[in-house]
Amino acid sequence: MTLAPAENFFLPGAHGRRYCLYHPARGAARAALLYVAPFGEEMNRTRRAAALQARALADAGCAVLQMDLYGCGDSDGEFGAARWDIWLQDLALAHAWLAERSGCAVGLWGVRLGALLALDYVRSHESAAALPVARLVLWQPVLRGATYLNQLLRVRLAADMLAGAEGGDSRRLRDALRTDTQEIGGYALAPQLADAIEALDAAGLGVPAAPVHWFEVTAAADRPPAPPAVQLAAAWRAAGAAVHLQAVHDQPCWATPEIAECAPLRAATTAALAEAVHD
């Protein structure tokens, strides 16, 4: 049986349409994953690795839906109009569509800030009437939104430096961002979105009820994951969660200027999913 080609289409959502790419599973779907992309330029850089991963998962019997969130990619809306709450609604929309289409309980596969969005979605989606979340697959999740926002501000400072400007200050930039949209790495970041990102802390989002497959990329072969990841995984385990934290020696495709395909990360992720679905 050959792998069916991916289907692209638009789903109607709040404030316009969302571009979707659905990768049907080879044969009957045994699992389904909803991809939650990283933020801004990280999303662009991850596009190739994510497409290859989606295809590999589909080949292994796991249907994958990739949706461009509001204001991102080919979906309607300007990036500057994107809001965290709209993105949470988008995930609910995609979740329902994928559950119906695949016939499987849907898991979430979040990359970087997308992983934090997935965790926030799980927490905000806990009501009894909500669709279940089968599993969480996390690629190098952003754990503290405040730290991440500071890095975004530094991207702007670095861009200013590269352009020959001097004397940037992230505190001043943060203050300006409280009232006015600021351009960060080519993206218009709105005050509301910056505030929402800054307020999020993975440790404060509760313990995931679904199994977690957590992958951290490391620059050397035998290096353990970063301490904050190890600590949060341990805390979740102590609270009864099933957490598989794995370090993979690979390139961080969301950060590398050259497009990275992340074959080792893909192999590890596909193997983890195949094993989980067999259990």
Next chain:
Amino acid sequence: MYLEEVKTLLTDVLNLGPAGAALDAGSPLLGALPELDSMAVVSLIAALEDRFGIMIDDDDISASTFETLGSLADFVAQKSAQ
């Protein structure tokens, strides 16, 4: 000592491959390495902080720090001594 370690880290973060090994203290970074864009600068800063246990301030994100491999290694040596 810092020069070699910083060179290795820079090569890893920017994925320079063999071209990274050819860098020396006088090699210009800013404006000379197309791989060193704004996101790469921030990734590099985070990697330097991790590796050397230093804190890099906003003020340090300046042309004088990132001018050459040598200036970057000197900067790391100075921060590590603090």
